[in-house]
Amino acid sequence: MNVPITSLRGVGTWIAAQLKNLGIETVADMLLHLPTRYEDRTQLLSLGELQAGAPALFAGTLQNVEIKAGKKSSLLCLLNDGTGAIVLRFFHFSPAQIKQLQIGSVLHCFGEVRDGYYGLECVHPEYHILSDANPAPEIAQHLSPIYPTTGKVSQKLLRGLVQQALDFHPLPEKLPAFLLQQQQLMPLMQAINFLHQPPKNTPLAALGTGQHPAQRRLAFEELLAHHLSLRSLRHRVELAQAPILANSQLLIPQLLNNLAFTLTGAQQRVFQEIQQDLQLTRPMQRLLQGDVGSGKTIVAALSALQAIEAGYQVAIMSPTELLSEQHLQVFSHWLTPLGIKISGLSSSLRKTQRVKALEEIASGDCQIAIGTHSLFQETVNFAKLGLIIVDEQHRFGVHQRLALRNKGLQSGQSPHQLIMTATPIPRTLAMSVYADLDTSIIDELPKGRTPIQTVVIPSARRGEIIERIRHACLEGRQAYWVCTLIDESEVMQYEAAANTAEMLRETLPELRIGLVHGKLKSKDKAEQMQAFKERELDVLVATTVIEVGVDVPNASLMVIENAERLGLAQLHQLRGRVGRGAVNSFCVLLYQFPLSETAKSRLATLRETCDGFLIAQRDLELRGPGEMLGTRQTGVFTLKVADLQRDQALLHEVQQVAEHLLINYPENCEILIQRWLKRGLDYGEV
Numbered sequence: 001m002n003v004p005i006t007s008l009r010g011v012g013t014w015i016a017a018q019l020k021n022l023g024i025e026t027v028a029d030m031l032l033h034l035p036t037r038y039e040d041r042t043q044l045l046s047l048g049e050l051q052a053g054a055p056a057l058f059a060g061t062l063q064n065v066e067i068k069a070g071k072k073s074s075l076l077c078l079l080n081d082g083t084g085a086i087v088l089r090f091f092h093f094s095p096a097q098i099k100q101l102q103i104g105s106v107l108h109c110f111g112e113v114r115d116g117y118y119g120l121e122c123v124h125p126e127y128h129i130l131s132d133a134n135p136a137p138e139i140a141q142h143l144s145p146i147y148p149t150t151g152k153v154s155q156k157l158l159r160g161l162v163q164q165a166l167d168f169h170p171l172p173e174k175l176p177a178f179l180l181q182q183q184q185l186m187p188l189m190q191a192i193n194f195l196h197q198p199p200k201n202t203p204l205a206a207l208g209t210g211q212h213p214a215q216r217r218l219a220f221e222e223l224l225a226h227h228l229s230l231r232s233l234r235h236r237v238e239l240a241q242a243p244i245l246a247n248s249q250l251l252i253p254q255l256l257n258n259l260a261f262t263l264t265g266a267q268q269r270v271f272q273e274i275q276q277d278l279q280l281t282r283p284m285q286r287l288l289q290g291d292v293g294s295g296k297t298i299v300a301a302l303s304a305l306q307a308i309e310a311g312y313q314v315a316i317m318s319p320t321e322l323l324s325e326q327h328l329q330v331f332s333h334w335l336t337p338l339g340i341k342i343s344g345l346s347s348s349l350r351k352t353q354r355v356k357a358l359e360e361i362a363s364g365d366c367q368i369a370i371g372t373h374s375l376f377q378e379t380v381n382f383a384k385l386g387l388i389i390v391d392e393q394h395r396f397g398v399h400q401r402l403a404l405r406n407k408g409l410q411s412g413q414s415p416h417q418l419i420m421t422a423t424p425i426p427r428t429l430a431m432s433v434y435a436d437l438d439t440s441i442i443d444e445l446p447k448g449r450t451p452i453q454t455v456v457i458p459s460a461r462r463g464e465i466i467e468r469i470r471h472a473c474l475e476g477r478q479a480y481w482v483c484t485l486i487d488e489s490e491v492m493q494y495e496a497a498a499n500t501a502e503m504l505r506e507t508l509p510e511l512r513i514g515l516v517h518g519k520l521k522s523k524d525k526a527e528q529m530q531a532f533k534e535r536e537l538d539v540l541v542a543t544t545v546i547e548v549g550v551d552v553p554n555a556s557l558m559v560i561e562n563a564e565r566l567g568l569a570q571l572h573q574l575r576g577r578v579g580r581g582a583v584n585s586f587c588v589l590l591y592q593f594p595l596s597e598t599a600k601s602r603l604a605t606l607r608e609t610c611d612g613f614l615i616a617q618r619d620l621e622l623r624g625p626g627e628m629l630g631t632r633q634t635g636v637f638t639l640k641v642a643d644l645q646r647d648q649a650l651l652h653e654v655q656q657v658a659e660h661l662l663i664n665y666p667e668n669c670e671i672l673i674q675r676w677l678k679r680g681l682d683y684g685e686v
Helices: 013-021 025-033 094-102 154-168 177-182 188-196 203-209 215-237 251-258 265-278 296-310 322-340 353-365 398-406 427-433 459-474 490-506 522-533 568-575 597-608 614-624 648-664 668-676 680-684
Strands: 037-039 055-068 072-079 087-091 106-116 119-123 126-129 142-145 285-290 313-317 342-345 366-371 383-389 414-423 438-442 452-457 479-481 513-516 541-542 556-559 585-591
Touching: 013 541, 025 154, 037 055, 037 203, 055 087, 087 106, 142 154, 154 188, 177 265, 188 215, 215 648, 215 668, 251 296, 251 322, 251 342, 265 285, 265 296, 265 438, 285 296, 285 522, 296 313, 296 322, 296 414, 322 342, 322 366, 322 522, 342 353, 427 648, 452 459, 452 597, 459 479, 459 490, 459 556, 459 585, 490 541, 513 522, 556 568, 568 585, 568 597, 568 614, 597 614, 648 668
Parallel strands: 087 119, 285 414, 285 438, 313 366, 313 383, 342 366, 383 414, 452 585, 479 541, 479 556, 513 541, 556 585
Antiparallel strands: 037 142, 055 072, 055 106, 072 087, 106 119, 106 126
């Protein structure tokens, strides 16, 4: 039902623009713009019935009005109805308001009741002064919905528009009656009507948990729409044409023979899966998961060689310049001896270097282009792009990834895509968010790796840690010291890291201290990292720019300051910079008092396990899927009603119902997808 929102009375150009900011463009969007909470205005309570800790509707006569002087003056109004009394407190008030509030006036009020200095009180309640011209408002017959909104769209306006939408045209039911009965789901419009206007006496607690049958009905349909969209995407990908990247077995054996290590069984298995995909006529869409340090990069290099041998180019996109530089170094070290031409493309290149790199990519002389978001700028044109490798995909916005994919659309063919992540995806999310992708998992660490021992220590004991660093470095080992801040500005992070580096230089004059942060030029970052890798530095002080991709086997000690301020996934990534050699490795999580319960839980999880999948599951429970996948900013996977953690029990039934609809009711599937996702299909193709 794509009836524009301007079809409703009172919605002109300006209001339509404000509603669009809320994601409301059609009448259907209005119906699916559901309340986040409710207020109970269905009972007018006597003052003697009021209890602290709950919002309430009440009335009484003003007995006293006074301004209480203090650090911040407040207006106090004593209300009484014969059964009890309550104080109304206003911190913000005007002379006109004081003049209106006359002793003897009768007030109808709504607000949160709490314990105060003089007994029960209510701070800044909504109130109506009753008179012949202003009679008491009617008591609501249903719970009052509170909608997500902006400062320019009032609750009153939204409630009026929802009521119009409910009367205007119902959303058509697209789930067959027997499926509703089988899954014990109420009809669609019954659920929508209930959630916009819950009858009085509906327990607020039942709605607050999100598990009311009406909410379950809409959550089921929303998850179904997402699953159908992913199935549709998979079908569209299977219909698309891709270049056949046949493996001639010339370069790959050479690289394997040149390596100083042998592939693990998991790496070999995963590469075989990719090899087979690349030789098909449909585009590969494969998600490569591997815990920190599991060896995804060599698998990516082998995959790139297969594309190059078939005569195609490869694009490798990384989220940060530091990781891009690391990839450039590693790929150059492995592949340049095989005669492969590699170009790095970053924002720090000089103009002449950039022009040369662009010419080499456009002509096909460059076989592998490695960069950050620079790769998808309009000036970058590939001669024959056959494979896209995206590292840490969830850090890129969907439009950025789509732009890179579109550069490979040539002669009706789409490039193959390999998506890598060191953030393991819990099964719940994989079923829901990546159902259109084939998944490969490297579930084995390279031989010789030792488990990392993690300790949690208060910052007050940092002196002990500094001595531990002195001892370890004098024995020939190396250490990281990571500085984190709540303030995400590069200036603040730089200052914290610079101050820490200076403190360590003064305290440990016998050691060589390096510094890496976001304000350094790429060339200077690379020089510092190379010096650390070649053991010309003992300690590297850094901001979180070293979170991914940094590989220094001799580094065996990681100190993370203010660890309580970081999420589980980021802490796990940082910890993964050590434990890459045979020597025992340690990660020290320094924290500041006081710790929140969430922070305690995070740090305890890191101390107890190094298993990335267990950590990812716990991260999902603590932060939710939007933040974990990095999609809060991109709008890829935002759910209106469903919650992947809460509603994971529905996923199995959703898959079965989706299968049935695709076979027997294909015309309904597209309507469900458009109802809930709008542009979701375009995003998923990335």
